[in-house]
Amino acid sequence: MQYAVPSCQLPHARTGDSRLISPLPGGTQGHTGGTQGLTAAPVVGVGQEVEHTDSRRTGPRRWTRVVTWLIGAGLHAGASATTQRVADDLAQRMDYTTGHVRYCLDEMVARLGISRATIKRHVAVLRELGALAWAVHGTRTNVRRILGVAGYAGTATVYAATIPPAYDRAMGNRVIGTGYAARALATRPSNPVDNQPVDNPGSETREPPSLYLVEEEGKQKVVGGSNNTSRQRATCPTESTPTSKNSNNGRAQKGSTGRSPLRVARDIQTARYVRARVNWTQREGLRRLAFALRPLIDQGWDADQITAELAGMCLTWRPAAPAAFLSAEIARRAQNTALHDAALASYELENCAEGAFTARPEQIADIQALVDEGLRRYRANAAAAGWDDDYTDETDAQTDFASWLGGTR
Secondary structure, three states: OOOOOHHHHOOOOOOOOHHHOOOOOOOOOOOOOOOOOOOOOOOOHHHHEOOOOOOEEOOHHHHHHHHHHHHHHOOOOOOOHHHHHHHHHHHHOOOOOOOEEEOOHHHHHHHHOOOHHHHHHHHHHHHHOOOEEEEEOOEOOOHHHHHOOOOOOOEOOEEEEEEOHHHHHHHOOEEEOOHHHOEEEOOOOOOOOOOOOOOOHHHHOOOOOOOOOEOOOOOOOEOOOOOOOOHHHHOOOOOOOOOOOOOOOOOOOOOOOOOOHHHHHHHHHHHHHHHOOOHHHOOOOHHHHHHHOHHHHHOOOOHHHHHHHHHOOOOOOOOOOHHHHHHHHHHHHHHHHHHHHHHHHHHHHHOOOOOOOOOOHHHHHHHHHHHHHHHHHHHHHHHHHOOOOOOOOHHHHHHHHHHHHOOOO
């Protein structure tokens, strides 16, 4: 099949680095996106392939703004509000890292309520604008057979989001490199802020701080360039209290948890293992999930133990915010455990088992020796103070204490 433009029979020629090229013919770098007189030839043929496109790669957010500008600039007669709807549907499913998106024509027909032919036509408009490029061509090859799975599923068409050179020229972007791997450098205006210069004529007549001895009547004596206060007043009589700082060049990090990067990486690895095996956690990000699992990780639980624990939490429902649910549930269980332990300790203290305080003979002998010494000191102090001693006989005290150690009291 012959293409409409003869130059499209071969791959587009590569140009050199464009940092020395003005973004508009005969224009300046300060162009801010006007569309008057702006034209761009439709991209056809091999120019719509990732390997041969002149457009550079991008992500879904910036791509949506670029498509809106391309449609509003009137660079293609077939571009309309329907083209924008098709582009918005693709952007919602686009990968943020690679800018790739699967075509999924049947699903787009169901979501948008537009016929297959209309969607195909507007996707072709986006390709001709240079906003889409083929990354993978869909085929009828059964991908399930390749994977060893029963059934049939054809190879999906994958598009890559791109920004055409026409947009970069209109916006005054300086582009480094060529083709799909090119990148743009943002240009800063010469005067980004419209603030007026500060009128301060007095600053021109001020002298720099003096480095010599200054002696004036009625003023402090200043030596060595310290013209703000005297050395005597600047000296602190007391030792200052050092502030708490970490090892990051002596600067304290705001909001730091004191967890090393290696430990954080291990937490994320554990969260990745758990998320792959517990279905109701799969909508949560790895970092949030790892932070929620820290109490269990700090207790020494491994990934398998955490997986078994989480698998039994949500059997009939899925929380909308798994990390928040986990934090609240772990805190609630820890509180219940603390209350249970306190209640158990109180019960055991009030309901001691028979013979719970039974001591060995050697322990009883040691304790009785201490009791004898204590009683002798007590009687001496009581006699000196003129107190009445409740124990008239040392044997009574020893008998009472021995019976208590034997568990009979």
